[in-house]
Amino acid sequence: MKQLSTVLNGVLLVAVNILFLSSCNNTGNQQANVASNAQADAEFPVAYINTDSLLLNYTFAKEVNEQLMNQEEASRADFNEKAKVFQQDAVAFQRKVQNNGFLSMERAQKEQERLAKAEQDLAQLNQQLTNALMQEQEKLNRQLRDTLITYLDEYAKDHPYKMILSNTLGDNVLYAAEGVDITNQIVEALNARHAASK
Structure with missing residues (x-):
C-alpha cells in the first residue's frame, strides 16, 4: 500500500511538472505573440492627411482655386453681357408689339423667330461655358492630385509609412x-x- 501511495505521488508530481511546464510555454508563446504583433505594428505604420487643411494651406491649391474662380467670373461676365443684350432685344420687341410698331405680321414673326434663336444660342452658350468650367476644374484637380501623389511617393521613401490616408x-x-496626422509636414514640404519650382 505504501508503495502504491509513493507511485501515485510520483505520478502526480510528474503530472504537476508537465502542467507547469506547459503553462510556462503558453505564457512564453503569448508573450512572443504580443511581441510579434507589436513588431508587425511597427512594420506597418499608418498616417493621414487632413485634406481640408491641405487645400487651405497649400499654395498651389490656392492658386488653382483662384485661377478657377477667375475663369468662372470671366465666363459669367461674358454670359451676363450677352444675356443683357438679349433681354433688351426682348423688351424692345414687346414694346413694338404693344405699340403696333411692325409694318406687317410677317415682320413681327421674323423678329420673334430671331429672338427665339438668340435665346436658344444663349442657352447653348451657358451650357458650353458650364462644361468648359467643369473640364477645367477636373483638369486642375487632377494636377493638384498628381502633385500630391508624386510628392507622397517620394516622402514614403524617406519615412516608414506603408499607408497614408486622406481625412476630410x-x-x-x-x-x-x-x-499620425502629418498634414503640416506635407503642406510645408509641398x-x-x-x-x-517657380
Missing part, C-alpha cells in the same frame, strides 16, 4: 494616435517645393 472633415479617420 473627420470622415475617414475616427481615431488617430498623436503624431509649399517649399512649389516655391522652388
Whole structure:
C-alpha cells in the first residue's frame, strides 16, 4: 500500500511538472505573440492627411482655386453681357408689339423667330461655358492630385509609412494616435517645393 501511495505521488508530481511546464510555454508563446504583433505594428505604420487643411494651406491649391474662380467670373461676365443684350432685344420687341410698331405680321414673326434663336444660342452658350468650367476644374484637380501623389511617393521613401490616408472633415479617420496626422509636414514640404519650382 505504501508503495502504491509513493507511485501515485510520483505520478502526480510528474503530472504537476508537465502542467507547469506547459503553462510556462503558453505564457512564453503569448508573450512572443504580443511581441510579434507589436513588431508587425511597427512594420506597418499608418498616417493621414487632413485634406481640408491641405487645400487651405497649400499654395498651389490656392492658386488653382483662384485661377478657377477667375475663369468662372470671366465666363459669367461674358454670359451676363450677352444675356443683357438679349433681354433688351426682348423688351424692345414687346414694346413694338404693344405699340403696333411692325409694318406687317410677317415682320413681327421674323423678329420673334430671331429672338427665339438668340435665346436658344444663349442657352447653348451657358451650357458650353458650364462644361468648359467643369473640364477645367477636373483638369486642375487632377494636377493638384498628381502633385500630391508624386510628392507622397517620394516622402514614403524617406519615412516608414506603408499607408497614408486622406481625412476630410473627420470622415475617414475616427481615431488617430498623436503624431499620425502629418498634414503640416506635407503642406510645408509641398509649399517649399512649389516655391522652388517657380
